[in-house]
Amino acid sequence: MSKMARAGFRIALLQLKVGPSKADNLANALTRIRSAVRDNGARVVALPECFNSPYGTQHFAKYAEEIPTGETSRSLSAVAKELGIYLIGGTIPERTPTATYNTCTVWSPEGALLATYRKIHLFDINIPGGITFRESDVLTGGDQLAVIPIDGARVGIGICYDIRFDELARLYRNKGCDMLIYPGAFNMKTGPLHWELLARARANDTQSYIATISPARDAGAGYIAWGHSMVVDPWAKVVAEAADGEETIVADVDFGKVDEVRAQIPVFSQRRTDLYDTKEQKC
Numbered sequence: 450m451s452k453m454a455r456a457g458f459r460i461a462l463l464q465l466k467v468g469p470s471k472a473d474n475l476a477n478a479l480t481r482i483r484s485a486v487r488d489n490g491a492r493v494v495a496l497p498e499c500f501n502s503p504y505g506t507q508h509f510a511k512y513a514e515e516i517p518t519g520e521t522s523r524s525l526s527a528v529a530k531e532l533g534i535y536l537i538g539g540t541i542p543e544r545t546p547t548a549t550y551n552t553c554t555v556w557s558p559e560g561a562l563l564a565t566y567r568k569i570h571l572f573d574i575n576i577p578g579g580i581t582f583r584e585s586d587v588l589t590g591g592d593q594l595a596v597i598p599i600d601g602a603r604v605g606i607g608i609c610y611d612i613r614f615d616e617l618a619r620l621y622r623n624k625g626c627d628m629l630i631y632p633g634a635f636n637m638k639t640g641p642l643h644w645e646l647l648a649r650a651r652a653n654d655t656q657s658y659i660a661t662i663s664p665a666r667d668a669g670a671g672y673i674a675w676g677h678s679m680v681v682d683p684w685a686k687v688v689a690e691a692a693d694g695e696e697t698i699v700a701d702v703d704f705g706k707v708d709e710v711r712a713q714i715p716v717f718s719q720r721r722t723d724l725y726d727t728k729e730q731k732c
């Protein structure tokens with residue numbers, strides 16, 4: 450008897466303009482979430498890294514909010530409920546009594562907070578003549594994975610620099626994920642070199658859908674985001690890609706394709722875990 454094909458969903462990635470006004474950033478996100486659903490029929494909508502604040506260590510404390518009581522959380526919850534969608538709320542700087550995190554919230558069609566994911570690998574790099582950045586000067590890294598069941602699929606969350614760590618993606622595959630979603634803001638040095646490469650690499654490693662969601666590029670910003678939000682299928686093929694400006698892109702993800710690739714190239718069951726393995730220590 451043939452196995453019933455698994456369903457999928459339509460996802461919209463919102464490559465949003467982000468400026469210094471939190472109120473404007475939030476209002477723009479809400480307008481574009483509504484139109485992604487009304488005009489494009491999205492079931493799942495995903496926002497970029499740092500969508501309510503400019504991206505920069507000097508900005509995080511000022512824009513940080515508590516989750517889920519802050520105004521951004523309350524707005525995302527309300528709009529998810531109004532539209533009956535799953536909302537991957539990009540990231541915002543999160544304030545707690547003891548630390549600041551770079552955090553993604555995920556909201557249900559009823560407006561409930563399904564998960565929070567705090568960026569595990571902080572973006573600390575130094576490329577002389579290119580870019581130096583140290584999130585760890587002001588942020589604390591998270592230590593929990595987040596897996597969200599959506600319409601029969603399992604979706605894992607990572608944030609930007611996290612995509613460089615194949616071990617994290619492997620843990621999500623071990624947990625049965627079919628899709629990984631990474632809000633992210635690569636820059637003009639590493640973006641052209643690594644953004645697509647890493648999205649396709651993680652798709653190929655895990656035989657999963659990958660979505661990466663960037664802010665729109667703003668040549669006048671202190672940190673210039675690369676853009677090019679994309680959806681990659683489990684064959685590692687780019688199926689939707691934005692340019693660098695403000696844009697919504699839409700893709701129909703089909704989890705039957707995940708099953709197909711995994712059956713036809715069964716690397717997961719062929720791993721030599723007697724020789725090597727990637728296991729959770731804590732999460």
Ligand SMILES: NC(=O)CCC(=O)C(=O)O
Pocket residue numbers: 498571572608609610611613633634635636639640643
């Ligand atoms: N926001 C980030 O984590 C940026 C990561 C990045 O640009 C990279 O090259 O990695």
